[in-house]
Amino acid sequence: MTSERVAAARGERRAGGHRKALAALVLADVAFAYQQTAVVPVIPAIEKDVGVSQAWGAWLLSGYLLVATVAAPVLGRLADRRGRRAMLLVGLGFFLAGSIAAAAAPTPVVLIAARAVQGIGGAVFPLSLSIVREEFPGDRVGSATGVLTGAFGTGTALGFATAGALTEAVSWHLVFAVGAAVVALAIPLVVRWVPSRPGPSRGALDVPGALLLSAVLALVLVGLTLLPQSKGPAWAVPAGLIAAGLAAGAFWVRREGRVDEPLIDLRTLRSPAQVWTNGVTVAIGYALFGTFYLVPQFVGNGTEGFGAGTGTVGLYLLPLAVGQILGGPAAKRLQKGGTPRRPLAAGMALLAAGTAACGAIGGSSRPAFLAAAFVIGCGAGLTISASGTLVNVEADREHAGVSTSVNSTVRRVGGGLGSQASAAIILLVGAGRSGWLTAFGLAALFALVSVPFAARVPLGGGPVTDPRDGHF
Secondary structure, three states: OOHHHHHHHHHHHHHHHHHHHHHHHHHHHHHHHHHHHOOHHHHHHHHHHHOOOHHHHOHHHHHHHHHHHHHHHHHHHHHHHHOHHHHHHHHHHHHHHHHHHHHOOOOHHHHHHHHHHHHHHHHHHHHHHHHHHHHOOHHHHHHHHHHHHHHHHHHHHHHHHHHHHHHHHOOHHHHHHHHHHHHHHHHHHHHHHOOOOOOOOOOOOOHHHHHHHHHHHHHHHHHHHHHHHOOHHHHHHHHHHHHHHHHHHHHHHHHHOOOOOOOOOHHHHOOHHHHHHHHHHHHHHHHHHHHHHHHHHHHOOOOOOOOOOHHHHHHHHHHHHHHHHHHHHHHHHHHOOOOOHHHHHHHHHHHHHHHHHHHHHOOOOHHHHHHHHHHHHHHHHHHHHHHHHHOOOOOOHHHHHHHHHHHHHHHHHHHHHHHHHHHHHHHHHOOOHHHHHHHHHHHHHHHHHHHHHHHOOOOOOOOOOEOOEOOO
């Protein structure tokens, strides 16, 4: 056999290995996205079934996001030290355990706790992106990233489409059981097809930093939960919690800049590109998860919304998921001839327009409302893909895992604020027309204000080129 044939055979084997690895990561991301979002359409049904208020029902999103916010940089840091596949399997393992616990949860407290355990697996998506960057040839990283973003949208779509029907046919417990089965299927494929490599970095894990970050987020989110239920002088309690959380956050930032082995090495995240992109990503999370919480509550409202039953609520979110599936791969095409700022700014504008349209349309037109949800999804797909690219523009190989994880983390911070603040607005202003306009409008405002920042993300002195990717 000639040397050319040997080289061709080796190239084909490598390509086959990449295809299998990508297939395993796709299934992992589909399973992760399904379980992360399948609960969204059935939150109103769960609130009624277990007897909790809207503010505490929002913790089915916020509690998950709180833990995921901390777990993502922790697993990202461990991945840079001990290997990305190993930490991907750890995340999937906790996600499976949380799914099983949620499926069997007898009380709302247990259910919220199970969702928190699922949050430990919140680094699955950013870790899969890091594995692609590490394993794939440069000319395939961009397309593989788009495929994974589309897979995330596919899992989201499946969750939205099936959760209501499963709940109406049997129980919301079945939603978590089905999700657990898909996660269980993904794990052995990751073990078999995704290569195992040692991490490029060494160092201790900042456990105190992780605990302090958890306290920061818990204080703010609990304060937002209690705020609409407090009257008169009682407002001092939630206000004090929020103030304490903000003060603790400032202390955490200062501490992270001083310790030798921080949870998040802020020095590696101080490039203007990463600071601006992560700032915009907070608004992405607020608008997206705020919408995730608001839409099921709104469409099920018989006065202002469409009076949708449990079995059909998720169908109103389905166009959003379809838009995200299309928006992820479209980011690369929109960037062609330009920079990732173009799809990021376009996506933020679509998020603002779609969210504002949902509030303005209300229950007057079902087709128009569904079209607005589709626009939100397109914006989400564009922004998530573009922001993931931008934060890696200046990240070296040693810190690639933590860079992508931090971007996912700040999106979840925004998401936790968005879901909890949206619930608080509806309780404070009321479930009438003004309440929905205020909640949707605030989410749209966050996205709109971020558009000029997204369009002007500083990119340093050179072109936006990932050393492992010829396209980005």
